Amino acid sequence: MNQRELFLRHLGQTSAAPMALEIQKAEACTLFGADGKEYIDLIGGISVANLGHRHPKVIAAIREQLDAYLHIMVYGEFVEAPQVQYAQLLTRHLPASLHSVYFTNSGAEAVEGAMKLAKRATNRTGIIAFKNSYHGSTQGALSIIGDEYWRNAYRPLLPDILHLEYNHFPSLDHITENAACVIAETVQAEAGVKPPSPGWMQALRKKCTETGTLLILDEIQTGFGRTGKLWGFEHFDIVPDVLLLGKALGGGMPLGAFVADKKLMDVFTDNPVLGHITTFGGHPVSCAAGMAALKALLEEGWIDTVSKKEELFRSLLRHPKIKAVRSFGLWMAVEFESFDVCKGVIDRCLSGKGSGRKGSGRLERPDPLVLTDWFLFASNCLRISPPLIISAEQVKKACEIIVEACE
């Protein structure tokens, strides 16, 4: 049996038609297939590889930590330098009220922890989320995602959840003193890159403050420069009560976090003690990698390149089959008439078939391929969320391939 057959046989599957690409190596913005093909990576492991794959400073930090220790104790007991230093670096780049970091293993776990925090801190039970929002696949996170198709098969889920219309001013009237928290994506990701219109985030912030409801912003995709600023909320001139981080947080290693004021976070220390527990959360190697990635992201100035590259993509993604391009930074949804049209384009980008490309070449030779994907709640939209380090040449080549694949 080859690797692909073993993958299908021995790994739990999540779809009847996985991409099943076998990648041998990943470097910067390129994936190298086991079959010798090269792919320009336009999705970065779904908004994870903001600094590209295997950045030398991240690899060096991982190696250094490997020589010190791996797992030594459950979260929250030992003073582990990688956690402490990364929390300090993160909070140095956040507003003063966001100065206590709880590290988890994943984005969904950060969502779970933040919901528990909100219930304890407010003594309320209601949770408000938004239609077409995605927050993860664990049962709590699943309860608040905003699409019935994805939730329904797993009922019963968490009670006392209200889903409101995102970016809709009258909906805000439903936020009352019953709600422990409102959880919102700063820009809706899986809805196909949908930012709120001017004033809405500020109105949401105001309503939460008036009702004593915690505002939890999910920046698991919008964080770490994706939108052209370090944090998405900076575009809206507001500060959340709790910030959710994941994906690029670990520099390619698994890591999530929720960040809040220390007074809020301290609810987990008492009645019951150990109010939120994780064995591996804030793994030292993940924290070392994440800290090196954030330092490099800031020192090397990649966030400043985002809007130019966004414009370049937008100027080149033109074809009668492309109905619209929605973008918010180096993050875009290329909209087609239907899922079938979109999937056809994705498949041709990946195989080169039907576009005259053989996909046999290397980047320096003529024929790379392009890896992209669709969105969970916008399956007619092609996902572009590349490493922020993508070069102008790669952007041009990738757009050329996408436009050819539209034919």
Ligand code: PLP
């Ligand atoms: N929140 C958002 C906005 C996400 O995009 C995701 C994952 O795609 C999550 C939460 C869940 O993160 P994880 O898959 O690490 O659990």
